[in-house]
Amino acid sequence: MTTHTTHIVHIPKVSTLVLVWLALMCATGLTTAVSYVELGWFNIVIALLIAVTKASLVVWIFMGVRHTTNLTKLFVVAGLVWLGILILITFSDYSTRSWVYQAQPWSHGPGNGAATK
Amino acid sequence: MADTLVPAGEDAAVKEKHLRHHFATAEQQMDAATLGMWTFLITEVLFFGGMFASYAVYRNIYLDAFASTSQYMNVVLGGTNTAVLICSSLTMALAVRAAQLSNRKHLTLFLILTMIFGTVFLVIKGFEYHSKWVEGLVPGIHWSGYLEHPEFAHHAQILFSLYFYMTGMHALHMVVGLGLLSYLLIQARRNIFKATYFAPVEMIGLYWHFVDIVWIFLFPLLYLIGHRR
Numbered sequence: 001m002t003t004h005t006t007h008i009v010h011i012p013k014v015s016t017l018v019l020v021w022l023a024l025m026c027a028t029g030l031t032t033a034v035s036y037v038e039l040g041w042f043n044i045v046i047a048l049l050i051a052v053t054k055a056s057l058v059v060w061i062f063m064g065v066r067h068t069t070n071l072t073k074l075f076v077v078a079g080l081v082w083l084g085i086l087i088l089i090t091f092s093d094y095s096t097r098s099w100v101y102q103a104q105p106w107s108h109g110p111g112n113g114a115a116t117k
Numbered sequence: 118m119a120d121t122l123v124p125a126g127e128d129a130a131v132k133e134k135h136l137r138h139h140f141a142t143a144e145q146q147m148d149a150a151t152l153g154m155w156t157f158l159i160t161e162v163l164f165f166g167g168m169f170a171s172y173a174v175y176r177n178i179y180l181d182a183f184a185s186t187s188q189y190m191n192v193v194l195g196g197t198n199t200a201v202l203i204c205s206s207l208t209m210a211l212a213v214r215a216a217q218l219s220n221r222k223h224l225t226l227f228l229i230l231t232m233i234f235g236t237v238f239l240v241i242k243g244f245e246y247h248s249k250w251v252e253g254l255v256p257g258i259h260w261s262g263y264l265e266h267p268e269f270a271h272h273a274q275i276l277f278s279l280y281f282y283m284t285g286m287h288a289l290h291m292v293v294g295l296g297l298l299s300y301l302l303i304q305a306r307r308n309i310f311k312a313t314y315f316a317p318v319e320m321i322g323l324y325w326h327f328v329d330i331v332w333i334f335l336f337p338l339l340y341l342i343g344h345r346r
Contacts, residue, residue, distance in 0.1 A: 009312070011217045012210065021207040028199045028336075032192065035341035047337035055330045062210045063326045064319075069148050072155055079159030083166045090170045094177070 010067040020061045027054050135314040147316060154320045158327050165331050168286070172279050172338060175272075182272035186264070187343030189254060189273075190280070191245055195340040198241050199332060205234030206329045212301075213322045216315035221308055224318070228302045231325065235295050242288050246281075255281065280339055287335060290328045297321045 031050040035043060060066050065076055140146035176183045212227035253261025256274035264270055301321055304310065310318055 009217055011214055014211070014214070017207060017210045017214070021203060024203045024206075025200060028196065028203065031337050032196050032341065035192075035337070035343075044342065047341055051334050051337055054333045058206060058326050058330050058333070062206055063323050068151055072148070072152050075152060075155045075159065079155075079162050082159070083162055086163065086166050087170050087173065090174060091177075094174050 010064065012061070012064070016061065020057050023057060024054055143313070150316050150320060151323075154323050158323060161327060165283075165286070168279070168283050169334065169338075172283070175275050175279065176342070179269075179272040179275065182269040183276050184343055185266045185269050186273040186276045187340065189252070189264075190340040190343070191248070192340050194241055194245050195336055198238050199336045201234050201238045201241070202329045202332050205231050205238070206326055208234065209322050209325045213315070213319050216305075216310040216318040217312060219311040221305060221310070224305045224310060225302065228298055228305060232295055232298050232302070235291055235298070239288060239291055239295075242284065249277070276339075283335055283339070287328065287331050290331070294321075294325050294328055297324065 027050050031047055034046050034050075037043075039046070059076065065073060136143050136146060140149065208227045208230040212224055212231060215221075215223035215227055249255055250259055253259055253263060254277055256277045260274060262270045264273055298321065301318055304317065
């Protein structure tokens with residue numbers, strides 16, 4: 001190295017970390033409270049939305065992804081894409097099994113899609 | 118964001134032999150470590166993802182049985198554990214910050230606090246497992262089947278199997294995390310970490326936060342999906 005380069009370390013402010021902690025605690029209270037209100041299928045949507053928000057806060061601030069390289073950010077997104085593929089393809093299998101087996105007499109047992117109402 | 122920017126001298130990193138010869142700069146070394154850690158964490162995401170996917174499939178098929186059975190989860194203990202883990206994430210983040218500022222005293226303090234929170238989590242988890250055993254809600258080993266809705270007894274075992282697999286794997290990760298934190302604590306006592314070298318603290322911090330995220334999803338999916346009375 002001929003030139004003297006200085007590398008920058010991003011040190012989070014204590015107030016930022018405490019604010020994130022407060023937000024996470026409030027979100028935990030909120031998700032618990034909402035679960036006591038009967039909203040049908042909407043309950044799980046709200047629960048997952050809150051969980052994704054909490055996880056994003058942890059990843060972005062606590063894990064410091066906001067200050068990482070673009071390559072690291074790409075890796076994080078790629079991980080989520082693979083998780084999406086895992087869930088999507090698994091579901092496309094299970095949710096369409098009954099289409100194929102519906103008419104078959106041997107398919108009416110527990111453990112396959114045809115058994116669901 | 119108005120974060121404090123502290124230049125970390127590369128000369129110091131070279132002098133203290135923290136900069137490995139195959140890296141050009143300390144920054145490149147740190148970026149490589151971060152990328153490697155995230156690659157590992159992605160494999161962990163997919164490892165837990167498999168269990169979350171099977172949970173989603175079974176819950177989709179046996180929606181009523183899962184809603185009925187989730188009432189047997191202890192929301193108070195589960196919620197307390199969520200709060201405890203979030204606190205441990207805060208102290209972990211503060212530990213990384215202390216290492217970046219070469220503050221050995223605070224680093225030691227926050228590492229110990231993180232370990233205390235982690236241990237409290239595992240103790241509460243232990244009490245939960247114990248009460249599940251007493252109630253006969255451990256499928257395959259100790260299943261009494263005395264449920265309020267006996268028609269769901271078969272499918273209730275699927276939820277409890279998933280509960281024990283997922284929280285069990287999570288607890289195992291916590292135990293590994295506590296081991297890693299002990300290593301950090303010993304190194305911190307030897308005054309290894311400072312502004313020019315704190316990569317191990319930050320990497321183990323990433324792992325600890327990841328384990329927290331897994332629980333952030335486990336808590337609503339296992340404890341909060343029940344019908345309320």
